[in-house]
Amino acid sequence: MLASRLYAPTLREMPSDADVISQQLMLRAGFIRKVAGGLYTYLPLAWRSIHKINEIIREEMEAINSQEIMMPILQPSELWEESGRWAAYGAEMMRISDRHGREYCLGPTHEEMVTNLVRGEVNSYRQLPLSLYQIQNKYRDERRPRYGLMRSREFIMKDAYSFDIDEEGMSKSFWDMYEAYSKIFKRCGLTCKPVEADNGAIGGSGSFEFMALAESGEADVIHCTKCDYAANIEIGQPKALEVDTEESKALETVSTPDAKSIQAVADMLQLPLEKTIKAVVYNIEGKVILAIVRGDHEVNEIAVQRAVEGGIEPEMATPEDLARVGLTAGFISPVGLSQSEEFAIVVDETVMNLHNVCGGANTADAHYINVNPNRDFNVDDIIVAPIRLITLDDPCPKCGGQLRIDKGIEVGQVFKLGTKYSESMNATVLNQGGRPTPFQMGCYGIGVGRTLAAAIEQSYDENGIIWPVAIAPFEVVIVPINAKDDALMEVSERLYKEMKQAGVDVLLDDRKDRAGVKFKDADLIGYPVRITVSKNTIESGEVELRIRKDGSTSTLKIDEVSTSVQGLLRLLKDGYSI
CATH class of the missing domain: 3.90.960.10 (YbaK/aminoacyl-tRNA synthetase-associated domain)
Structure with a gap:
């Protein structure tokens, strides 16, 4: 890709209505544009990163035999009435009627739809376990949309659903997905902590949230400094404080x-x-x-x-x-x-x-x-x-150790649903004894846009975004100091072609702008590696390499650039400091 053809309108000023740094930087760096409260257009840079997150998700879902489908966004009210959630879901559900007066919702989640899909199609335990997922837009009428992509009315979500014959099978599917999610967030470059969580409107018997730790997080994550206990503060169970021995007085x-x-x-x-x-x-x-x-x-x-x-x-x-x-x-x-x-x-x-x-x-x-x-x-x-929030003065509910509270951004959640939906929707399968039994289900979600925003919240500086290599819109940017200089452009184009052929995701900044403008944009957008081609360096057969994460620079022989950059990117993806 050539920068002269890339639609990435950057802003020099910080947007005044942006709540958090990820929203500010995505607006400034030309990743998104706000349409209305809670509604955003993804521009090419953001969509490239979204695509990379989605591909990581697909690879890890393939590894655990989860199959991709696509269900309608528009969902008939009858299915939600079967589960009992049409009335219970509340004002967040966006409801519409067609010209015939039939009621629908814009899907906030798809438990009813997938249960309806599987019932009648999967008849025997021999067809289980089954895991299906989709990557699709979801809709929730947030009372107060804010924080950019982290709390919006329309958002991209990966949602998966598992079907098993018994609780043992459900538990295996649950933990397989838990491990897959851990790998997904690690590959995306996020520092995440899985914590015990409330099932909320989804229902079920057990849940974990994957929290990306960040100061801007909406959720309070409480965890023990001594053992592995970690929970959303809403699910933390403080022990009742001891009875005081004071003698009762008259009211x-x-x-x-x-x-x-x-x-x-x-x-x-x-x-x-x-x-x-x-x-x-x-x-x-x-x-x-x-x-x-x-x-x-x-x-x-x-x-x-x-x-x-x-x-x-x-x-x-x-x-x-x-x-x-x-x-x-x-x-x-x-x-x-x-x-x-x-x-x-x-x-x-x-x-x-x-x-x-x-x-x-x-x-x-x-x-x-x-x-x-x-x-x-x-x-x-x-x-x-027990209706009080747990505090730092409380002992760890698991071991009695010292507790700590951090802020977190929920980027994923896994649920054990059990038979909540299969029973209410009469979705059964014949077990080994030939008797119909409700599916044991699990559901699992990843906020794709939230993952993108959380990566920024965890990694930025005063100059802009510092992308993890795996989800950066481009891995490398080549910056010729003067795009009007034929000699510089010849070297730059040669390096560009070599890296493209080697599979490196590279951008050539062929714009006629001053070098300072290009450098500022490169830092703002957050390309992990910058190759600078200048008259001084090519005279000695070299170019300058700069790593965005730590600002370190070095020189490389022109003939060795492609090979060296490929090795460097592998190290950066694996989390090594250079």
Whole structure:
């Protein structure tokens, strides 16, 4: 490819509306262009990198006998109604109707579609195991699309599905895919940590997320410094703190005018936060949920969702929700409250071990002191569950060691689905005894665009992107200092042809721009290797080689460039420092 023919419109200024560095650099370097909130056009440079990620995926899927298919993006509502997810999926699903009034969705995922595909076609255990995958656009109506390709409304996803006759087979398929994903992300040059995760709207019995560690990550990854324990903070299970031995005191009401936050109450009453309880109110599927944790703890919303067996993620309650169940914002506690069909109370198990704490009096400008949950809560009418977020002060749930929290970008996830979809959709296969049994299923996803963005978040500097060789749009750029100099262009074109013939993915920057402009673009776009051809070097039969990752330079004999570059690229792909 010649740079003079490449459509890569670079920007000199940092885009003002870009949230994270990957979005900023992809816009500046001419990889993507924003169409609307959460919608992007992939330009040639990005599409070359996407293609390379996809080919790595295909190679690793081939290695575990997973077969590529392509299912429709447009999915009929009837299939989702069979699984029970048409109503449960929530506002993220993009729904449309055709001219005849039939309802469809733009696929956010394809469990229903693939289950429908296989049922009736796969009839015997002899046809199993079966693994199918696709690489396709997905659609989710994000409430607030942001972070460029990491949280968009339309995104490229590789999704795979496995079918087995029993749990043992499902487990083998699951771990085969887990290992394949580990290889994919390693080959893409990402530093990833697999962590225990919540199954979310997909459902099932077990899940791991592959987290690319980066400061810009949305997810908190908690892991042990002593053992191999690692989990999304939402799935981390903190142990209940020990019961304090303080003797219970009589419940009292105190005036707390305008103290609507737990910190304001603690300051007013001169109490440590751990001697207070905090109320957070949610709406899950129309039901108001009151979640209670200790004042210095935070609510784990996924744990609340699990505790009430909600089908969709919690949303913060509105003033109308509070009014509907008679709650007074800023002054809420479970004291004197009872559950109903439209109201539930979920209390963290640590709270039940407290004595003489402060909580809302369920009336404006007043709080209770000396609340003793086991005495003052209607204990037969509340849900007690571990709903607080795990913290660095907690011991490792596995070994008791010290915990650490890092930020991560979820680039992949693997799920054990079991029979969640096969049972609800009556997808059965004859087992060895000739009896129909539901498929044991797994599903597996990779965010292809997220992988591209995560690679940038992990590897950039003040000058631009530093691509891993395996997914760089071009591996090598040849930069003649002066494209008007015939001698320089003759050497540059010779090297270009030699490397092309050797299978090197090379770009010749034949533009008539100044050398400084070409160098800046090369650093911004992030080509792993730059070959500079100048009058000074060719007079001695040499060219300059520069490695983008560390900025190191060396000279090579012109006759040895192609062979040397091929060897260098192999080393860089294997992760060696040069």
